[in-house]
Amino acid sequence: MTWRKNQKLIVDPIACQAHGLCAELLPEMISLDDWGYPIVAPGVVPPQLSAHARRAVAACPTLALHLVPVSDGAHTPPINSGQKRIR
Numbered sequence: 182m183t184w185r186k187n188q189k190l191i192v193d194p195i196a197c198q199a200h201g202l203c204a205e206l207l208p209e210m211i212s213l214d215d216w217g218y219p220i221v222a223p224g225v226v227p228p229q230l231s232a233h234a235r236r237a238v239a240a241c242p243t244l245a246l247h248l249v250p251v252s253d254g255a256h257t258p259p260i261n262s263g264q265k266r267i268r
């Protein structure tokens with residue numbers, strides 16, 4: 182995977198099984214709650230952490246952690262966030 186500017190981390194809360202590996206690999210941006218589920222820092226991943234972010238994504242055993250592009254001014258909802266679409 183090539184690194185693109187303005188990417189952020191999101192967690193699929195359905196797929197995540199609280200292994201905590203992501204927080205070990207990227208403690209600068211991911212902490213764990215009392216149940217071991219990740220709390221991801223908001224905003225884009227700084228370039229100096231891009232390699233660590235990619236490694237955390239690749240290491241997630243349930244493929245729950247994702248890097249997604251952030252477009253200017255647009256909101257990217259998390260995967261399976263339960264938000265309803267307005268048609």
Ligand code: SF4
Binds near residue numbers: 241245
């Ligand atoms: S490594 Fe994956 S499954 Fe484990 S806590 Fe992080 S996102 Fe969840």
